Amino acid sequence: MSTPYPLALQVNGAEHRLEAALGDTLLTVLRDALALTGAKRGCNQGVCGACTVLADGEPVRACLTLAHECAGREIVTIEGAAGRAQALQEAFVETGAVQCGFCSPGMILTAAAMLERTPRPSADEVRAGLSGNLCRCSGYRKIVDAVLRAAETGAP
């Protein structure tokens, strides 16, 4: 039952060797084993987006991803934010897009991947791109503005 198995994970540019049960999600391992609590657990069901991290540059729900399925993939969490993600962090602060901040890590990483694909999005493209990340504090407007602002300042 829940026997731990060894696992090597690439997270934020560093390799971590740890043990995880086969049913452990990436979110559980990041938060509990690696103390990377930037990825939040808002629902554990894939809906809220607060746990979103990047796997090989693409956003995924850490709560829907088994940790052992991540061997060999490059995981980036908000703690490893660099480049675009960092520019987004700054834009979020400057725009007032952070209220409680619980949604912010997932928002920022989702937006970072979106800007990679669409460097100059329209406001509506940003709204669509972030539609899987819930924010209960804001009216989203300042979040959209922050992403547009980060896009304007261009690539890192």
Next chain:
Amino acid sequence: MSALARLHRPATVEEAVRLLAGGDGERTRLLAGGATLVAMLNAGLVDPAELVSLAAVDELRGIGTLPDGGLRIGAMTRHRETAADVRLAGTLAVLREAAARIANPVVRNMGTIGGSISFADPAADYPPALVAADAAVEIAGPQGRRRVPAREFFVDWYATALGPNEMVTAILLAPRAPGLGSYDKLYRVAGDYAIVSVALSVAWRDGACARAGLAVGGCGPRPLHLDEADELLRAGRLGAQAARRAGELLAAAADPLDDVRASAAYRRRVIPRMVERALAAARDELSRTA
């Protein structure tokens, strides 16, 4: 507490099927994108002893063109890839539009077509689209491969034609024909499953409908489809009268439930309205472009 004791990563379909058959029936599960299965694991709704991950099976990945010009969508193709594939045009655009309306961008980056149709949520977006496009499902099992028309694949609430130890390997699509495909989804908020969805695929030749596929999602145990309704549309110009009749037929045949998204009565009420709108839009579009 999870009883999960094995996580397999086969490289071929045959190996995956062997692992399924070698396992302990219901306790062995395929793992595709995980968007549904891992959520169920988290909630303690399933408790598999073994998982067979399909992530490393190359054959299941991506969309390929078949010798006859048709398309083969591997079971592990993500919704995002399907939503972006320009080969899904004409009559096949219904599939691309449906893929683009599933969940949200992040979930579309995880979920797969194989996982979606195998789970067969009656409110999911692919099932009616595949039925409208008259796709076929390729299945692998201990006895080898077989094909089942999408119209026979979906059997009941969360039930498919997959037999024990069988898996979906691909979706097969006949070559696209000139015409159009459309997918209209009514939902509570963006990213939710459909209250009602209408999938339409119309082949258009010489200013008239040569073939029509019309299916409704979210309104019963399986995608709602009637040969009679398709037949009504064929050979005509998707006129208002035929559209009304098709909508009425589908509404009468629907078997929806009351659920948190809407009542059954509302669904019956909206089906003909959405069907008529889809057909009117198609008529406008086709007469403009043809």
Next chain:
Amino acid sequence: MLHGALLGSPHAHARIKSYDVSAARAAPGVHCVLTGEDFGDHRMGAFIKDEHAIAKGKVRYVGEPVAAVAAETEAQARAAARLVEVEYEELPAVLTPEEALAPGAALVHAELASYFKVFEAVCGGNVCSRTELAEGDVEQGFRESDLVVEGRYRTQPQAHVSLEPCGALAEVDAAGRVTLWSANQSVFRVQANVCESLGLPMSRLRCLTPRVGAGFGNKMEAHVQPIVVKLALATGRPVKLVLSREEDFEIVRARHPFDLRVRTGVKRDGTFVAREVEVLLDGGAYADDSPGVLGYSLLMARGPYRIPHARCRGTLVYTNKLRFGAFRGFGNPQVSFATETQIDEIAAQLGIDPVEIRRKNALGADDRWFGGQALASNGLRECIDVAERESGWPARGAIRAAPGKRRAMGFACTAHIGGLLGTGAIVRMLEDGTVVLNTGAVDIGQGSDTVLTQIVAEALRLPLEQVSVASPDTDGSPYNWGTTASRVTYTTGRAVLAAAREVERQAKAHAAEMLECAEADLELLPGGVVGVKGVPGKTLPFVAISARAHWRKGGPIVGTHTWVFDQPTVDPKRAVAVGLPFPQIGVYSFGALAVEVEVDETTGKVAVLRAWTVADVGRAINRAAVEGQLEGAFAQGLGFALAEELVFDGPRLVNPTLMDYKVPTSLEVPYALHAHIVEHAEPDGPFGAKGVGEIGINVVAAAIANAVAAATGARLRELPLTAERVLGGLLQREAEAG
């Protein structure tokens, strides 16, 4: 550290006959299993002390915690909790207020009469509280009216869905004193609730708050904190318990469903004359903040208008459901949905523009609020003007919709208090001249840490970086009732400003002695410097003053201030109030909202295309934060208006997941969401500020319903305005039109 888990009741109402915890206790990793038998007969409650820390003797709603486990891992704790066996004797359940009020109904709290109540509650049977507020002579008012419009309205239960689920972590030290970290809106309410429900002296519990993933009322009163403290005390180990999203839906609290009857009488020219309101609230199984919500909703039921004759009455009823409690707006969104849509009906019947009729009746500078409280600042008319102008309201007739769609605009007005209860602040100058502020106010994401820092920085002319905020701590912070009732900027801000002024006074006293001049000749200069007026160069930096105070003379500089809002809500010469649970409440902010919606004729689905949300907040100390509150409140109101609803099938909540309970995404909330700030300074507010946390949600549903009515002709009196309801209304109108 151990992990906690709960077992919930499968029944809505049952007597607990016995427990068998042997299997759970023997399960792997388990350190302790607690049931109601392990808890003393102590009850907590903000208004009526009716709630044990865990079910004891009886269960009163499905999901109510009946047993708690602490184990090595969360998975072990959850598995063991399921092994606890409870033998129940099922009792008849009352699931709606009507059932609860029926003769012979089963009693949710048979011992209600014996419970301690903090106000003069009018209660009995399943009636938790009855409240009435009246001014003038309502019968006479209706006789004088040319037109009387009445309607019945219903609103649905809404879930808070703060993105972080509720959780707590408790640790016991060697002396048996407990430290508790939890997601909350008030460390002091946590302390009071835990100590009341466990029978602990308050001095034995220290409560702290780390960053909180938002709270909209759900984290104000207790959730799992008492149980987690008890687990820690029982095991002697730190114990952490974070609710799953499902549990958070099922066992915390939600917005009250209201059943309202509203009658308004007016003159032919649109002058409001009389208003009668009768509300029935489902309070759920425990009183929680419900008596406050009932009283407040009645106080708001006359709206920000002059209506000389008004009588508002309400009944709050216990049922065997999840407790309903505080949620942003505190009853105002529900009552405003009824009153503000009824005003549109009146305007339509009289052929008066909806904005005009509101402007005509709006409370002016010399008017008083319902009950008699004077309004020291009132920017309502300016809010109306701004919303009207910015939205292009007068030109709305030119709005065109695409084929198959209808478009129209809607308007509504509101007001809200900010204030209530005790608050304090401690401003300390450190040895290096920088400053630390300690208030005990929890920043739940609304930005109060920033705003309170700004107040100190402004008062002491320090750069923001030289002011820090101490985290709330019941050991070290002055009392603060909580982050609720739109109160922190106004009440705590006032305490902070007074404490900062005290620091200024002490610093100047030192400087006067050091510079050998009169205190009155000194002024604060930017950057933490005291200088002699008109004598450049004759200055002292805070560091020099603070060093003197710390090491040589007078003692360290600490400014403190505490106060409690004490203006009466009701003037007995003007109004009659019965069962109103808050004798003093706060100062008033005002607001107006215009929205433009599009209705899909095929399905009835409503989209909000644009919105202009305007509020008079006294003085906006931090504009971005004010806009954030108005925009966020709008989004939450949009969910309430169109989609959100906790659905019960009998006693059971059927949609306790985010898959089934839907909140608005970035695609539902319009990007064209314009927040406009109006500033009518509150004379005694800090720099003129008053509250903004809730006002933005109050009339979102009403304005949207008014827009939908303008677009479709269908007047819907039940929320949410689902596609199903709107299409129903639209088709009915078409049928009536033939």
